[in-house]
Amino acid sequence: MFDKMTYLDNSASTRLDERVMDAMKPYYFDTYAVATSEFGYSMGIDAKEGLQEARETIASSIGATPEEIVFTSGETESSNMAIKGVVAALKKKKGEHIIVSKLEDFAVLNTAKNLEKQGYNVDYISVDAEGILDLEELKSKIRDDTVLVSIQHANQEIGTLQNLDAIAKICREKEVLFHTDATHSYTRVPIDVSKTPIDLISMSAHTIHGPRGVGALYVRKGTPLIKWMDGGYQETDRRAGLENIPGAVGFAKAVELVTEKENEFLTSLRDYTIKRVFEEIPHVTLNGSKTQRTPQNANITFHYVEGESMTLHLDMRGFAVSTGSACFSRSLEASHVILGIGGDHERAHGSIRFTFGRYNSMEDVDAVVDAIKEIVSQLRAISPLYNKEE
């Protein structure tokens, strides 16, 4: 039917870069020992060095020191570790109240809901129509017993970027720890912990053409954190379990490969998509912010049509995208992000998320916009809502 799949769902997963694979290979076939102590055998020492170099790369990418980086299995583990680790450490000393935003990804949101069931108090801070956090509400909700504020950097669905400097400043002033899930901004939008007082950051390799199942948690020196998964003493006794050294090496390589130029290129793909859709297709709404937005994300609602129908038509023509429609979700619920920015079910229903990556081109954008133009008009022709409008 078509020669290749055009993958425009790069916030879900990305194609691995061959150079990442090349960097990882020696740690599967040659230097496959565990990272031993300095008194161990030589292969283990080599493995340890590989892990250490990877740690240094991740650390320097955010202005941290290597000891502040803990390798994990990805975003979900990093965020669980940060939130559950901090609340366990401060429960008796400070209190049982945490604050998150309404737009968090499930790793943070469902961790918060789980803690709520266990008796913790959770406040969910609102956002405006573009998805930007209400800083005044945040300020007003911080209490004496608040132990942690967890606000994402970039949103997974609509790409809205939060002002981390402002949030970190509020948290510092109120002496509350601040965690951010930076899965969807890491390396695409700079973060510098030597300038911004963030205490914990979740990162992942899978969004930047690195291996899946690898991530990291930045833990500022001195941050109280109780280890929540028991086992060995790896990662200076912060994360038990055999280190995924090839994964860590691949993650570091993936970080090195992201360039300023690439981020500018992704921004141009994003802007071109939005421009063409708005010029050529009527009744569309941009979800998220025009200016405070990650380079790789365009999220648009095509009114009067349903998202899963659009994604299936696109799939049959060789394009992979995602939608916030309830019909597409595993829980049959409309996107909490679109509802969180004040959208209704109808807006979530017709929303399509395009997320770009290294292997996309301007031609891909032209092809997908051409396709979606036809699909939307075909589906609107059979929509009872659209006909009423005419």
Added chain:
Amino acid sequence: MKFPYTEKVLEHFKNPRNVGKLENPDGKGLEGSPACGDMVAVYLQVNPDTQVIEDIKFESYGCASNIATASIITELAKGKTIEEAKKISWQEATEELGGLPPVKAHCSVLAVEGLRAAIRDYEEKHGLVSEQEPTTVDVIRSRLKHVMNPMAGLDIIRTELVTKMEINDGVVRILIDLPSNHQFAANIKEEVMEKIESLWDVKEVNVVFTE
């Protein structure tokens, strides 16, 4: 290439039959599910002497299962009498399509309800309906047979998710055997509310989950 649907579903999705509107239809039904967000409209042209559905059209603001089911249902209903068409079930439509993923059963039910709503509309307009009956546990049960258990692709009565149904002075209480934080709890609750709230003598609906 692998799609989550059968060839027949994809075929009806790509080329839906009997799409559009009828001018001055004899019966018209519009069904929508706030839970899923899908909507389907069905238009009928019925021969007043034979009660045969001579023409039928549909419109859908829905997902692939919804469009494909509505399409097949129009094919099944065309040429049948309204009494025969009333008996078309979602099971029949689903079988005709070669099956649907369990999680999508509710979208297919909606399409069937669109047809039934159009038939009801025709009957009301032509003086063929009897008096309104008061809501009983039996009425609730039969309504809940149209709420799907997304895990099974069968309704929540048959899969024994409903453990208790009560009605007192128009206040309905329904117990669902799922924890409130279950993956599908919110969806099932919305669908149950939608089915029961619309009954003429129901004032309040409480859906209670087990912990």
